[in-house]
Amino acid sequence: MRVLGLDEAGRGAVLGPLVVAGVLLDVSKMSKLAEIGVRDSKELTSSRREALAAEILEIAEYIAVLQAPPQTLDSEMSLHSLNVLEARLFAMVIDALKPDKAIVDSPDEDVRRFTSYIYQFSHYKPPIIAENKADDKYPLVGAASIIAKVTRDQMIKRLSLKYGEIGSGYSSDPATRDFLERWIEENNTLPPIARRKWKTSQDMLTKVRQSRLELSDY
Numbered sequence: 001m002r003v004l005g006l007d008e009a010g011r012g013a014v015l016g017p018l019v020v021a022g023v024l025l026d027v028s029k030m031s032k033l034a035e036i037g038v039r040d041s042k043e044l045t046s047s048r049r050e051a052l053a054a055e056i057l058e059i060a061e062y063i064a065v066l067q068a069p070p071q072t073l074d075s076e077m078s079l080h081s082l083n084v085l086e087a088r089l090f091a092m093v094i095d096a097l098k099p100d101k102a103i104v105d106s107p108d109e110d111v112r113r114f115t116s117y118i119y120q121f122s123h124y125k126p127p128i129i130a131e132n133k134a135d136d137k138y139p140l141v142g143a144a145s146i147i148a149k150v151t152r153d154q155m156i157k158r159l160s161l162k163y164g165e166i167g168s169g170y171s172s173d174p175a176t177r178d179f180l181e182r183w184i185e186e187n188n189t190l191p192p193i194a195r196r197k198w199k200t201s202q203d204m205l206t207k208v209r210q211s212r213l214e215l216s217d218y
Helices: 027-035 046-059 070-077 082-097 111-121 139-163 174-187 199-216
Strands: 002-009 018-026 062-068 101-105 128-131
Touching: 002 027, 002 082, 002 139, 018 027, 018 082, 018 139, 027 046, 027 139, 046 139, 062 070, 062 082, 062 139, 070 082, 082 101, 082 111, 101 111, 101 139, 111 128, 174 199
Parallel strands: 002 101, 101 128
Antiparallel strands: 002 018, 018 062
């Protein structure tokens, strides 16, 4: 039996893409993931994630990675929720790899609803196990989490080479907030790598423009 694990990285970021990864593995090789120490990518250091990603590539039958850039996220958020977009990306991976079963990390507390979204978009409809924090429970989903995170980190590094230091892309990162504020001050708009629909982006844009208005009063 071929089982597919699915997870994402960058869902809550304000800069850069959302990355979805699928890891397809024969059930007979599933124990190897636990043996090499695969678990939720957030619990691992960057160097450990990269080392595990290389081992996962050796073990997996197939790996698929999709990304949704900020422009796609903004466009989709005008029409649907982020959960719907994520389900559509998961469905695309399922259609491409055609597993006998899929295990997915559900961002929706209502896992039945999230599963129904996936089936709505997929042509190939295997049994799906959808759980919150599935990357903690299933090493296969943890493997997908690692691949997604390593891929996104590489993309963020390339963006930093182009735009200067942008941090991790998350609003909790001071380097990311500094980059956003500096860019808006210099260009009076958000950078092309920012998710414009995100509250952090709008708040930062308002903050910088408001400070300009206050300075102009003097």
